[in-house]
Amino acid sequence: MKKVLFWVLSLLVTLFFAVFQRMTGPTHPLGGQASVDGVEISYKLLRSCETGEACPVLRSRAMDGLSGRVSWRRYRTSDQWASEAFSCAAGVCGAKIPSQPPAGKVEYYVKLDAPSAPVRLGDEPVVVRFRGPVPGHILLPHIILMFLFMLFSVRVALSAAFGLQPVPHSVPATVSFLVLGGFLFGPLTQYYAFGQAWTGFPFGHDLTDNKALLMLIFWSAALWATLRGRAARFWILAAFAVTAAVYFVPHSLLGSELNYDTGVVVTGK
Structure with a gap:
């Protein structure tokens, strides 16, 4: 026994x-909550993606109809921030970051559109690392x-x-x-x-x-x-x-x- x-x-x-x-x-998705137009939403920001295709960095099931911008640059570089608009529909948000070589890292942040002012998800840029299959x-x-x-x-x-x-x-x-x-x-x-x-x-x-x-x-x-x-x-x-x-x-x-x-x-x- x-x-x-x-x-x-x-x-x-x-x-x-x-x-x-x-x-x-440090590769586990970073979760959080934000208030957009008085509505509380939960989200996850990815910190690990596979090379070969764009990385969908934002996940949330309660953001249908919302839009925003994702900004990124290669980690530990003097690159200028790149930015791209996205929208969310059917439980999928189009916030994506271009693929990087294996072990490449990108720092990014996401802002959601709101009538008063854009709502930033998280206080600091998030770092995502790419890996080969x-x-x-x-x-x-x-x-x-x-x-x-x-x-x-x-x-x-x-x-x-x-x-x-x-x-x-x-x-x-x-x-x-x-x-x-x-x-x-x-x-x-x-x-x-x-x-x-x-x-x-x-x-x-x-x-x-x-x-x-x-x-x-x-x-x-x-x-x-x-x-x-x-x-x-x-x-x-x-x-x-x-x-x-x-x-x-x-x-x-x-x-x-x-x-x-x-x-x-x-x-x-």
Whole structure:
């Protein structure tokens, strides 16, 4: 019964971290509310789009009949602001930004027309990053393996915390999921999306790559201790503490970014 409870708890913790990572990253749509002619509307401004077609940056189901302008310029450049009018109908708003190369970023803002004065959505310009299409046979294994890594991390840590013997082969499995998900399919995902497989240490300071590297160091120590039978409990708990701390850092911070001056993909700031 205790084993079942531990697995259920592990699943709940893993789902919590998955949702947290999804909701807090800099590529998650920025939501808000605005008042137009006394009517409250909810909206979302996209912060991630796929290359190859214009990016529909504004989403809202309650804006039919409204119109406005979207203004944009390439991020970290001295470009002049470009602007284009749009209208909303049938639940779709025509506010779009031209496609950019992979890892290219554009800052933009949206203003809605109103009788008294235009209503700006948000206080600051929003930054959207473009990514290349990632094949499903690359992206799906990456997601599944990293999910399994976190699931097993929690399960192993619970066993260690309560002084129980780890599930057989659980620590080697945990490390295997991390290696495959974070160091095989992770770089492949990044390569398809941004043209660079690895931009962490020692080639850059990509935070996602460096977080994976930090977790691998601690889980490798936990694996070594488990196989040697030396202070395995300490290293397992230490590895999970590092993993939990890493997962509390929003995904994609300091990620890949195209330098428009040099045409080189670098680590963002």
